[in-house]
Amino acid sequence: MATARFIAGVAVLTLVITVAVLWVLPSSTDYSPANPRWNGLQVIAREYGLVGIRSLDALPPDPNTVLVVLPSSPPTRAETDRLRVFLAGGGTLVVMDDFGPGNAVLQGLGVAARFSGQPLADGLFNSRSAHLPRIVDFIPSPITEGVGQLVLNHATVISPLGDLRAVALSSPVSYLDTNGSGRRDGGEPAGPFPVVALGRVGGGSLVLISDSSLLLNAVLRLGDNRLLARNIFRLAGERSRILLDEVHLPHQPLDRAKAVLRAGREIVSLPLLTFILTVVALAIPLMSLDRPARR
Amino acid sequence: MRHSFGLCGLLAGVILLSGCVAAGTTSTPAPARERVRHEDPAAAAVDPDPTELFVWYLDSARLLSTWRFREGRLRVQRLKLATLPPEMESLVGDLGRLLLKEGSILEAADGWFRDAARLMAAGRSAEAGRLLAQMSAYLRRGDVLFSDIADAVEDLARRTRIRELPPDSPQRQAYEELLRVAARVRALLTASRTAAIDTASAAAFAGLLPIETRLEIDDPGPAYPGRRLTIRGRAAEQAPIPSGRAVRLWLDGVLIGQFPLGPFSASLDLSPAMLPGAHALVARVEAQGRYLGAEARRMVTVTRLAPAVRLETPRYGLAPGLLTLRGEATSQLGRVGGGTIAARLGPALREGSTDREGRFSLGLAVPPDLNLVGLETVTVDVRPREPWHAPAGTLGRVFIINLVSLALASFLLPALGAVYVLRRSMGAGRVEETRPPDVVTVLAPSRAEPPRLTVSGPARTVVQFYVEAQYLIARASGIAIEPEMTMREFLRHSRAVVPSAAFEELTHLAERAVYSAHRPGEAAHRRAAELLERVREDAAHGHG
Numbered sequence: 066m067a068t069a070r071f072i073a074g075v076a077v078l079t080l081v082i083t084v085a086v087l088w089v090l091p092s093s094t095d096y097s098p099a100n101p102r103w104n105g106l107q108v109i110a111r112e113y114g115l116v117g118i119r120s121l122d123a124l125p126p127d128p129n130t131v132l133v134v135l136p137s138s139p140p141t142r143a144e145t146d147r148l149r150v151f152l153a154g155g156g157t158l159v160v161m162d163d164f165g166p167g168n169a170v171l172q173g174l175g176v177a178a179r180f181s182g183q184p185l186a187d188g189l190f191n192s193r194s195a196h197l198p199r200i201v202d203f204i205p206s207p208i209t210e211g212v213g214q215l216v217l218n219h220a221t222v223i224s225p226l227g228d229l230r231a232v233a234l235s236s237p238v239s240y241l242d243t244n245g246s247g248r249r250d251g252g253e254p255a256g257p258f259p260v261v262a263l264g265r266v267g268g269g270s271l272v273l274i275s276d277s278s279l280l281l282n283a284v285l286r287l288g289d290n291r292l293l294a295r296n297i298f299r300l301a302g303e304r305s306r307i308l309l310d311e312v313h314l315p316h317q318p319l320d321r322a323k324a325v326l327r328a329g330r331e332i333v334s335l336p337l338l339t340f341i342l343t344v345v346a347l348a349i350p351l352m353s354l355d356r357p358a359r360r
Numbered sequence: 361m362r363h364s365f366g367l368c369g370l371l372a373g374v375i376l377l378s379g380c381v382a383a384g385t386t387s388t389p390a391p392a393r394e395r396v397r398h399e400d401p402a403a404a405a406v407d408p409d410p411t412e413l414f415v416w417y418l419d420s421a422r423l424l425s426t427w428r429f430r431e432g433r434l435r436v437q438r439l440k441l442a443t444l445p446p447e448m449e450s451l452v453g454d455l456g457r458l459l460l461k462e463g464s465i466l467e468a469a470d471g472w473f474r475d476a477a478r479l480m481a482a483g484r485s486a487e488a489g490r491l492l493a494q495m496s497a498y499l500r501r502g503d504v505l506f507s508d509i510a511d512a513v514e515d516l517a518r519r520t521r522i523r524e525l526p527p528d529s530p531q532r533q534a535y536e537e538l539l540r541v542a543a544r545v546r547a548l549l550t551a552s553r554t555a556a557i558d559t560a561s562a563a564a565f566a567g568l569l570p571i572e573t574r575l576e577i578d579d580p581g582p583a584y585p586g587r588r589l590t591i592r593g594r595a596a597e598q599a600p601i602p603s604g605r606a607v608r609l610w611l612d613g614v615l616i617g618q619f620p621l622g623p624f625s626a627s628l629d630l631s632p633a634m635l636p637g638a639h640a641l642v643a644r645v646e647a648q649g650r651y652l653g654a655e656a657r658r659m660v661t662v663t664r665l666a667p668a669v670r671l672e673t674p675r676y677g678l679a680p681g682l683l684t685l686r687g688e689a690t691s692q693l694g695r696v697g698g699g700t701i702a703a704r705l706g707p708a709l710r711e712g713s714t715d716r717e718g719r720f721s722l723g724l725a726v727p728p729d730l731n732l733v734g735l736e737t738v739t740v741d742v743r744p745r746e747p748w749h750a751p752a753g754t755l756g757r758v759f760i761i762n763l764v765s766l767a768l769a770s771f772l773l774p775a776l777g778a779v780y781v782l783r784r785s786m787g788a789g790r791v792e793e794t795r796p797p798d799v800v801t802v803l804a805p806s807r808a809e810p811p812r813l814t815v816s817g818p819a820r821t822v823v824q825f826y827v828e829a830q831y832l833i834a835r836a837s838g839i840a841i842e843p844e845m846t847m848r849e850f851l852r853h854s855r856a857v858v859p860s861a862a863f864e865e866l867t868h869l870a871e872r873a874v875y876s877a878h879r880p881g882e883a884a885h886r887r888a889a890e891l892l893e894r895v896r897e898d899a900a901h902g903h904g
Contacts, residue, residue, distance in 0.1 A: 095397070104400070192443065201441050207637020247407065
């Protein structure tokens with residue numbers, strides 16, 4: 066009996082500590098809204114109440130909604146159909162990609178614009194490194210109002226533009242570092258290149274940014290990146306809802322564990338279950354009080 | 361000790377197990393080899409490439425040497441945003457300032473030559489001569505500045521080791537081209553100085569200058585999606601023979617019109633889907649032979665106007681009941697016809713639409729919701745149909761008389777009153793159950809004084825008997841009753857001197873009366889009185 070109690074105690078304690086550690090331990094996954102480190106999205110998620118969606122089925126065709134897609138895995142046909150419906154409903158879709166499968170999203174949407182996939186570098190206008198180019202040329206547009214400079218982080222360029230309009234261009238001394246030398250060599254294409262584009266697609270607004278890192282905690286505070294993000298989110302109105310596509314983000318086991326815990330908390334926070342748990346929590350000490358004391 | 365070890369072992373085991381689970385969830389699978397998508401900006405290696413400066417300076421010099429002075433100056437100023445090695449910042453700053461001054465001198469000389477030519481054509485040769493004399497001094501300064509620029513460029517070339525780069529590298533090629541453009545600028549300066557010597561040479565020189573084109577766009581004011589926007593401007597070239605060129609006008613990169621030089625005006629219906637915010641309006645006249653090109657830019661601010669919504673609400677309403685709301689939505693762009701109206705009061709929602717005049721009238725069914733009572737807020741949102749109108753809304757206040765609350769109150773208040781009266785009448789028999797817990801304070805400051813007693817409730821009698829007995833025993837045994845001493849401690853001390861079975865039993869009775877939930881009854885009181893008498897005898901005889 067004592068051994069069984071001991072084992073049960075250890076199991077319960079282990080479970081409680083594990084749950085507590087998993088709950089408290091911050092995520093370190095790239096682009097995770099729960100990640101407070103440099104490569105997470107916690108800052109923007111908190112500032113704009115970014116809501117992560119785990120299925121594009123939940124996407125409302127609402128003109129006051131902005132969906133941010135940072136694709137790390139290609140979308141399915143059904144998912145791109147959902148995105149088309151979302152755009153047709155007047156929504157604002159922001160696709161941020163550099164070397165990921167962003168072109169699969171654009172292809173699915175029937176848009177001619179593409180991310181070139183070649184690394185953009187600038188030896189003169191940058192933040193420390195040529196692969197962190199500083200963008201200083203802007204064309205007046207609703208999303209570049211007040212923006213004086215942007216800092217990208219291992220970005221590419223948008224080429225071709227299709228029907229979209231370039232609103233931010235890299236400097237004339239920027240180049241595509243096709244051989245990865247970190248220096249402009251003869252034959253490498255030279256700028257300016259479009260890095261942010263905007264257009265109306267199927268009744269909605271489409272924003273392309275040729276850098277998946279612009280919203281990261283450490284990158285958001287550079288230049289006027291935060292202002293660009295604010296302007297983009299305001300495309301859908303002052304009280305817009307900002308959604309983040311978490312379906313195509315990278316996931317670590319910790320994120321999956323946290324998701325399970327969050328789901329558990331949601332179930333537990335249902336009124337009926339909360340009531341039952343409260344009653345049980347009150348009943349146990351009352352029952353032990355009623356038990357005769359041992360001499 | 362054994363317990364402590366066991367506990368430590370248990371904790372270590374639990375922490376180890378938890379750690380293993382947590383570590384398992386944070387471990388990252390080995391990533392496939394792919395291109396770096398980002399790096400920590402704070403940890404990025406600083407590697408500016410100052411040889412790119414020559415590419416930048418070449419662009420600036422080309423603009424300055426082709427009479428695009430303003431663009432050239434802006435290009436030089438843009439270098440403030442460049443990332444440079446700290447040891448070159450000062451040099452690049454100086455070079456930038458020199459280039460800006462040189463650009464200003466070139467622009468001023470160009471303007472003065474043209475003015476001098478106009479003065480001479482008007483027969484005002486004396487004034488033209490004075491202007492040329494002034495310009496000559498200015499151009500000498502430009503010559504000196506040019507030498508400083510050449511020195512600074514040479515210094516920069518030495519520091520960046522540009523000549524060590526391969527001949528086909530873009531930076532090296534830009535440096536060599538920059539030297540050639542600089543030579544052309546110097547030749548232009550020299551020619552200008554020579555031409556400024558006399559009016560005839562100046563007139564001849566001015567005749568060789570490229571022909572300017574002036575282009576302006578008026579501020580179009582605010583624009584609204586779906587409405588007409590009129591853009592006006594003017595383009596002129598100061599040439600004896602018209603070039604026959606055209607002004608082209610673009611909005612957001614889309615060509616919206618083409619006009620001959622002179623005043624121009626374009627009207628276009630903006631797309632209803634046009635996004636609110638800044639939009640780029642660009643007019644351009646292309647360069648052609650001696651005729652310089654020109655470009656003018658304006659920002660068009662597209663906005664949606666929020667209509668003013670007027671709402672009339674009744675002063676009060678009933679719940680449940682029907683609340684009639686009236687009002688109208690208008691803006692300076694006209695009435696909001698066919699717009700959707702949504703009126704809300706608590707959980708009640710009613711949608712309708714405005715008529716052609718922008719007026720609306722809605723009957724909002726107020727539900728029998730207990731929360732709706734007193735002064736409540738009615739929200740009316742208007743979603744206009746016109747693309748130039750933004751959604752708008754207004755608030756109204758209505759006093760809600762909740763019939764359900766009134767009915768409940770009229771039933772519940774008498775019922776509660778009746779319950780209260782009933783409880784009052786039955787209250788006597790239940791007083792004991794609601795009595796406060798017993799409070800006992802026993803203070804015995806010294807052997808000389810009898811203990812002071814504060815006690816309430818049914819424990820009073822038993823404890824009184826105990827205190828009296830304790831005083832007797834203390835006096836007989838000579839043991840001081842210390843305030844911090846428990847009943848049991850006093851019993852233990854006194855037992856050795858005055859053993860009394862009665863006092864021992866009385867102590868137990870008193871403990872039960874004071875510390876347990878058990879309330880002493882009549883039997884306990886009687887027993888305590890008997891025991892006190894026996895303690896009195898024991899204390900008198902000094903034995904148990």
